[in-house]
Structures are given as C-alpha cells and as structure tokens.
Amino acid sequence: MTATAPRLRLAGIRKSFGATQALKSVSLDVAPGEVHALIGENGAGKSTLMKILSGAHQADAGTMELAGRPYRPETPHAARLQGVAMIYQELNLALHLSAQENILLGTEPARAGWINRPAARARARAALAQLGHEGLDLDRAAGRFSIAEQQVIEIARSLLLQPQVLIMDEPTSSLTPADTEKLFATIRRLRASGVSIIYISHFLEECRVIADRFTVLKDGETVGAGAMRDTTLDHIVTLMIGREVKDLYPRTPHEPGAPVLEVQAAASAPRLRRASLQVRAGEIFGLGGLIGAGRTDLLRAVFGLNPLTGGAVQIVGAPAGRATPRGRWREGVGFLSEDRKEEGLMLVRSIADNITLTKLGSFGRLGWISGARQRAAAQRWVGELRIKCRDAAQPIGQLSGGNQQKAALARLLEHPARIFLLDEPTRGIDVGSKAEIYRLIGALAAQGKAVIVVSSYLPELLGLCDTIGVMCRGELAAVRPRAQWDEAGIMRVATGSG
16 A cells, blocks of 8 residues: 555544543544554544544544545534445344345435336345345345344445445454455455545454554553554554553363253254253353354253243253243343343443342342442442443443443343353453453353353354354254364354364
8 A cells, every 4th residue: 555645634533521531632544545443442432433533423622634625524414425434333224124225225216206116226236246245135124134134234335325434343243254254355345446444343353454554542542553564463452451461361270060051952943953062060161153053042042032942951950941031040040142232231221220130139128229239239340340431320321332241241240140141242342351351251160150152253262161062054063172173173163064
C-alpha cells in the first residue's frame, strides 16, 4: 500500500455522558484502500467513537475530515449518504421481514412509485454473491436464519451501499471459519477497489491476517498505532491492558474426579441427533464443531430448555425425570446463553438484579427483598470480575457487551452452580478480560466444579480444556483428551472428513 492522503481523519475527539468521560482524546486516520484495525478492551471507547463516526452520537470536541472536507454527520442516515456505513456487533435486522427486504431496506429500486421487484431481487442476490452466499433463501424471514446467516444478511446490506468507509464491529463473532474466510475475501476485494475499512475485533489473530495498520485505545485515549507487519501481538496486548499478559491460557492445577453428568444418546429436534458424554467434577470439557452442528442444542437439552426426543441426561445425585431450567438450577446446574441480548440478561434492570436473579429469596423474607443486601452481593462480583460500571445499581443495558457477559457469568457464581454450561463465554470480550475468564474457569475446576465450554475459537478449546468433544451434523463424533487434538484434527472431524 503506497503512502497517500488519509480518506478519513479524526483528531482530538472527546465525548462525555454526564460525569462519565467515554473519550478523552482520540486520533485516527485511515487511507483509501486500507484495512485499519481498531483495538482495545471493552470500555476503551471503541463503540462510542464508531457511533460518533456513523452519526449516532455527536462529539463534544475534536475534528473529523472525510476526503479532505469537514465531516460531522447529524444522523446515521446522513453518514450513509456521505459514504460511511456501519455494521454493528449486535445485529440490527427486522426479523419479521424477508432476507431480501432486509438487504434492500431503504434502498429499494422503484419505477413510477412501485418497487421494481426483478431489479430488487437481482441487487440482493448480487450483494450476497460478494459474500459467497448467493444461494441464501431471499424469501425466508430473517428471524428464521441462524445468527451466522443473519450476520451475512447484515453485511450484505451494508455492501449494497458501496461505501467509501465501511466500519465492521466484530463481524466474525458469529461466523464459521469457512464464512470468515469468505468475508476476508470480500474485504480484500473491497480494499483493492479503494474502500477504507475500519475493522474492530477482539480476535487479534484476525487483525494480524486482514489489517494493514492498527490503532489501540485505552480508557478513551489513543495509546498506540502503527503498521501491523511491524509489531507483535504481545506488544498490542501490552498497549491494550497496560501490562504484559505472560500466559493467556493459564493452567490452574486441577484433578478430575467422579462423574457428575452423564449424557446417553441424547437427541433433541431438529438439530441434535445423538450425543453421549460423561463429565467429571473438576473437569473442563470443551465442545467444538461448526455453527449449527448441535453444540448449543446439546447444552440447552442438558439444561432443560430444549426437550429431549431421545436418550437421557442424568445429573449424578439428582432424581431422574423430565428436566426443567428451574429444576436444573436447584440441582446446581448453571447455563450461560450465547445470546445475552435476547435471553441472557434483563437489559432494563440493574446489574444487581441480573446477578442475583436465580436466588432472590435469599435476600429477604416474606416476599420482601433487601436491596442493600442484594447490591452488596452483586458489588462483590463487580470487583472480582472487574466489571466496568458506576456501581451494581446501574442498568446492565448501559454496559459494554463484554462487561454484560461478565455479569451474566457472575450470576452462575452467585447462585452457586456446581456444573457450568458455558455457551461461547468469551464472545465479544477483549483479550485482557478473556485471560481473567480463563483463570476463573481454571479456578472453578480446581474447586471441583465441572465446566462445559462451547467455543468456535479453536485456540481457546486447546488452551483451556482437559477433554474436547467435536460435533458434526448433530452428532458428537469424537471425544478425546486435549493432548490428542490439534486445530486441523478438530476441523477434520467437524467437517466430516476425519
């Protein structure tokens, strides 16, 4: 990439929300045809900065230039008209509308006041073809697609605008490795055509592969920037958290004991066809496989959220019978959903309400809850998990995604659970926070807790788990000790080729 004048330049951007200073002084520049990685911990200011750039917020101070001209969009629509498009981490689809309607929403081709349906279909199909998904059913409602497929629809909608600057916030968080490669191919084509891309991701390895340059934010300030080829990931991590992370996957000494969970030929329509496994106290059991292979379905069946259509699940020491989520909580089983926004958290309620939700009876008598005791219990986890917030009384919907995830995990710790079912527990969490979560999971195993971790991130499975099972097309195809797996081996089993 040759040196050229920046297409986008931000200097001294500041933004406060009441007494909270989200951005203190942020500077950033992006050249035409450049992929620029924006990196930082949760709460570093990335989302606020991108909302300012995309017109959702207005900066309190600082300047922005787009193609050499002052840039200050009043609304997201104004930003889109000027050539700046944003793909948010939290999907923003009209779930009752079809895939085609979502892709074309607001940009439908019309003739004499009527939508030109053949042209609309051709444009939607062409946008999907750029992502390698031209076979996606355009007439199906968006809400009937998987999260990964919904992400593809969201990206296609943004590409349809042919933006000058495209902002991608964790675009691969719900994509399979194959879909991620297709996305990277699209990004490279966009870069070759001169589009400037701001790429936000907690997966530093992804940033290394796809980005030309990087900027690191910490506590609302720019703390480092440079060419990706001239730096190391260790240096970027040090900039992010202000200290070195010597071991991202710490191995807390623990020794698996007696079985606490036994699953025998479990099936649950429509995706889970057959799964048998045994998990021991003090064991970290990883579940790998492609999205849609049945990993989440297995966890939900164990927890009683999805009914079994075959086989059996037995919590050792608990009576056999039909499982319900309420019953599983009583048996010491805790579940962390991959979809915290829709079913994992009450976004309008406080952090304290969310953390103590499953044991409210222990904070009062005769139907009355002691708010002071509830908040004190929650505040302890706020401190231990380093949840960035004002206090435990703050509405959880005001926190960054990573801090919301920590609070969701704190609920299981407060209950307390003895068997932890964790579905993508570090999705959307920064590197420093991931290391904290990994240490916590190791500590749980050392205390004799059983932990099942579903993860699409193979280094996480290999670095964290004692045993790994891989699912393929609804079946648990192989279960082996961690030492007998590598990334290639997991992918071979996951794709049915090994």
